[in-house]
Amino acid sequence: MNKNIRFLICLMILFCVCITGCGPLVSYNESSHTPHTRYVDSYDGVRVAVPENPKRILALSSAFDTILLGLVEPDRLVGINKLSTYEDYSLEAKRAKQVKPVMSSYPLEKIIALKPDLVIAPDYTSADVISGLRHMGIATVVVSSDSTVEGVIKNIKDVAYIVGEEEKGQFYDQKIHRELDEMKRLGASIPLEQRKTVLFVSSMDGYTGTGSLFDDMCKYMSIYNAPNKIGLPPRIPFGEERVLVMNPDFIFIPSYKGMDKGLADRYLANPAFQNLPVIKEHRVKPLPAAYLYTMNQHIGEAMLAIMHTVYPQLERSSHE
Incomplete structure (x- = not known):
């Protein structure tokens, strides 16, 4: 009987040690691991930590507004360029009109006031604005403004990756290349x-x-x-x-x-x-x-x- 009691006491002590030993390990993993953040390479050579699923996105140009409106719901944008809301100027104007506020310029103070968790900036954005946003802890990714059709396709895929919508980026890649194939077929008759x-x-x-x-x-x-x-x-x-x-x-x-x-x-x-x-x-x-x-x-x-x-x-x- 005494042996059994001693055995049970030892088991209880061992069990307590295991629990207390595991406690700090779990706490350490939770505090050091950041499952909601990943890293992307910005066009200006900076590696930027971006939210895994950004909810407050701002693009600093109408061109990227239109790309974003094809990738995410309008309620995930915290601002929109005025041009993006014009019919005939943007083929996503109807969705763009669901976004407020409407902007015609992007002063640093106004961007910060919108509290974006992700900013996508064209490569001609002022370096002072980029550094100011990053200084405020706002994830800011610079994207190239390419002047080729293939460059546009790459930009769409890049933005899709930045906002965590890679499948949609791949969808548009395939869609555009099908349209290019159709143009090639039609052009052969001319x-x-x-x-x-x-x-x-x-x-x-x-x-x-x-x-x-x-x-x-x-x-x-x-x-x-x-x-x-x-x-x-x-x-x-x-x-x-x-x-x-x-x-x-x-x-x-x-x-x-x-x-x-x-x-x-x-x-x-x-x-x-x-x-x-x-x-x-x-x-x-x-x-x-x-x-x-x-x-x-x-x-x-x-x-x-x-x-x-x-x-x-x-x-x-x-x-x-």
């Missing part, structure tokens, strides 16, 4: 000598010139970008003499909230252009500004829409 020359203008002179995103888009759409075709260097304004030399088959005017009348009048009402076939044959057309500023998941459908506008026979052949 002989080189029948390919059209397009001038897509912008209120930012030279924005659509040689080396621009639109210039790269043209390669997929089987059209010639007018500034590139005449060898105009990047970021050069399209003056009267240059437009006369370009002699484009189409001039597209980006529109949102109606056609940009001031921009349109530079061509439609300019006496210097009245003898151009593009003017006389009414081939100066408004297109949604979203098609021009399409650094997002809608780039494939935008290119297909432009392609069908330039080559209406493609629309007819698809229904035969």
Whole structure:
């Protein structure tokens, strides 16, 4: 009996030691392990700790607003660029209108006041703003503003990874590449000598010139970008003499909230252009500004829409 009692006492002591020994170990793991944080590589070379599932996201440009609205619900954004709420400027305008406040600029104080848990900044954001946000402990990731179609696809996947929506990023990657394959198929039916020359203008002179995103888009759409075709260097304004030399088959005017009348009048009402076939044959057309500023998941459908506008026979052949 005494042996049994001594044995039970020893078991109880051993059990207590095990419990007290395990206590600090569990506490240590809980305090040192951060399951809700992961690290991403920012474009500026900094490795940034970001929330695993960010709930208060702010993008510092309308381009990234549109990408985010295709990845997360609007209630996860703490602010939206004013341009993103305009119909025709953003193909996610309806969802953008659900986000408040609406912003037209991003001063550091205003960003901090929104208390974001994640900020996504384009690479042209002021270094002072980036460092100020990080100093305040706000996870801030810089993303490249690439001027190629493949660069846009990469940006979509990068932003998807940053916000923990990799599957959606992969979905858009596959979607856009299917659309690129469709453009390649359609383009094969257009002989080189029948390919059209397009001038897509912008209120930012030279924005659509040689080396621009639109210039790269043209390669997929089987059209010639007018500034590139005449060898105009990047970021050069399209003056009267240059437009006369370009002699484009189409001039597209980006529109949102109606056609940009001031921009349109530079061509439609300019006496210097009245003898151009593009003017006389009414081939100066408004297109949604979203098609021009399409650094997002809608780039494939935008290119297909432009392609069908330039080559209406493609629309007819698809229904035969």
